[in-house]
Every structure is written in structure tokens, then in C-alpha cells.
Amino acid sequence: MAKLFRAVIMGPPGSGKGTISERIAQSFGLARLSSGDFVRENIAANTDAGVLAKTYIERGLLVPDHVMTRLLLPRLEEMTRHSWLMDGFPRTLAQAKALNSTCDLDLVISLNIPYETLKERLSDRWIHPASGRVYNMGFNPPHVQGRDDISGEPLIQHDDDKPEALVARLRHYKDVAKPIIDLYKSKGILHTFSGTETDRIWPYINSLLSTKIPSTSQTDTQRIPMP
Numbered sequence: 320m321a322k323l324f325r326a327v328i329m330g331p332p333g334s335g336k337g338t339i340s341e342r343i344a345q346s347f348g349l350a351r352l353s354s355g356d357f358v359r360e361n362i363a364a365n366t367d368a369g370v371l372a373k374t375y376i377e378r379g380l381l382v383p384d385h386v387m388t389r390l391l392l393p394r395l396e397e398m399t400r401h402s403w404l405m406d407g408f409p410r411t412l413a414q415a416k417a418l419n420s421t422c423d424l425d426l427v428i429s430l431n432i433p434y435e436t437l438k439e440r441l442s443d444r445w446i447h448p449a450s451g452r453v454y455n456m457g458f459n460p461p462h463v464q465g466r467d468d469i470s471g472e473p474l475i476q477h478d479d480d481k482p483e484a485l486v487a488r489l490r491h492y493k494d495v496a497k498p499i500i501d502l503y504k505s506k507g508i509l510h511t512f513s514g515t516e517t518d519r520i521w522p523y524i525n526s527l528l529s530t531k532i533p534s535t536s537q538t539d540t541q542r543i544p545m546p
């Protein structure tokens with residue numbers, strides 16, 4: 320069996336984690352895992368962790384570490400035979416340490432995008448909540464305005480994507496991400512990509528990953544459902 324590959328993508332809100340994860344999943348056939356999707360699925364399914372998580376998200380807070388690890392680590396342990404890319408976890412040093420004790424990461428991608436760019440992108444971000452598909456009215460608009468391309472269902476905007484919420488979110492990201500980035504740097508697995516356009520960053524990520532994992536066909540792409 321080919322060696323398994325485990326990676327994490329980090330970056331502030333709007334930095335392109337979701338967009339780039341999707342491209343990586345399509346090009347390299349990794350399972351794409353999103354902590355935000357897991358949280359939302361657990362809320363929708365009314366699991367114990369989901370009910371608890373909802374009380375924090377409603378107040379605009381991050382979900383506490385012990386709830387996140389209870390939600391995610393068992394899923395990762397089930398994925399012993401998959402290569403995967405995780406978006407949105409770890410978001411704190413405690414989460415990074417918990418992840419460390421579950422698996423060995425091969426690579427961490429960190430996106431470094433200027434504030435003005437993040438602000439512009441997020442004010443124009445539209446999401447299909449059920450699938451997590453993300454659109455931008457300029458960069459990748461839906462075929463029909465306000466509707467998801469695949470399901471035709473309505474798109475929504477998150478309140479915390481509004482500029483007034485963004486400054487606080489970015490400050491928070493910088494504070495909590497620094498020790499995580501330092502940890503991965505010290506392990507020699509951190510790769511940082513800077514720029515204002517995903518299409519210009521993507522070729523560098525693509526060529527880095529090409530040296531680490533073999534390309535597979537797009538049909539191998541999977542979005543992992545809830546257990």
C-alpha cells in the first residue's frame with residue numbers, strides 16, 4: 320500500500336483554506352476534512368457534542384478544546400487507511416498537541432494573506448451550508464446568482480464575515496496561530512505561502528505536493544460523511 324499522507328492547512332479567515340483544500344483534494348485524491356463542517360453536522364444531528372458546540376458558536380466563540388478533540392480525534396482514528404487534509408483544526412496549541420498524540424503529520428500549509436485582501440474576499444463570500452461549497456461573487460460566482468451550483472439551494476452569508484467582526488477574528492487568529500506555527504516550524508513540516516491571489520499561490524502548493532504525493536484522478540476525491 321502507498322504511504323499515507325496527512326496534512327493540515329492553516330490561515331486566517333478568508334485566506335483560501337477551503338478553496339485550496341478543494342483543489343488539493345481534487346488533484347491528489349486526499350480526503351478533505353473540515354472542522355467547521357464536522358461542527359455544523361454535529362449541530363444538525365443534535366449529538367451531545369453538537370448541542371454543546373452550538374452554545375459557543377451562537378455567542379461567536381470558538382468551541383472549547385475538549386469538545387473539539389472529542390468530536391474530531393475519534394474520526395481521525397477511524398481513518399487509519401486514508402490520506403487526508405484537515406482544514407480548521409488545530410486552532411489552538413492544545414488542539415495541536417492533542418493531534419500530535421493521535422497522528423504524525425507530514426506537512427502543514429500556512430497561508431499568509433494581507434488584511435485588505437481578506438476583508439474584500441469575506442465581504443463577498445457566499446456559502447452553501449449543507450455542503451460547505453464556497454463562492455465569491457467576483458472570483459468564483461455561482462452559475463445562478465444566490466444558488467448553489469449542484470443542489471440549486473440558496474446560498475447564505477455568515478455574520479462573522481462582515482468587516483466589523485473581521486478585525487477581532489484576525490487578531491485572535493494571529494495570537495493563537497503563532498505558537499502552533501512555531502511548533503510545526505520546529506518539526507520542520509511548515510510551508511508558508513504568501514500572496515493576494517489563490518491562482519498565483521496554487522502552482523507552488525501543487526508542485527510541492529507533487530513531490531510528496533502521487534496525483535490521482537478527480538474521481539478519487541471524497542468528502543467524508545458523518546459516522
Ligand SMILES: Nc1ncnc2c1ncn2[C@H]1C[C@H](O)[C@@H](COP(=O)(O)OP(=O)(O)OP(=O)(O)O)O1
Nearest residue numbers: 331332333354355356358381382387407408409410
Ligand atoms: N478547531 C476548532 N476549534 C474551535 N472551534 C472550532 C474549530 N473549528 C471550527 N470551530 C467552530 C467555531 C467556528 O466559528 C465554527 C465554524 O468553523 P469554520 O467553518 O472553520 O468557519 P470559520 O468561519 O470560523 O473559519 P474560516 O472563515 O477561516 O473559514 O466552528
Ligand SMILES: Nc1nc2c(ncn2[C@@H]2O[C@H](COP(=O)(O)OP(=O)(O)O)[C@@H](O)[C@H]2O)c(=O)[nH]1
Nearest residue numbers: 333334335336337338440444454455458516517
Ligand atoms: N477575489 C478572490 N477571491 C478568492 C480568492 N481565493 C479565494 N477567494 C474567495 O475568498 C473567500 C474566502 O476563501 P475560503 O476558501 O472560504 O477561505 P477560508 O476562510 O480560509 O477557508 C471565498 O469567497 C473564496 O471564493 C482569490 O484569489 N481572489
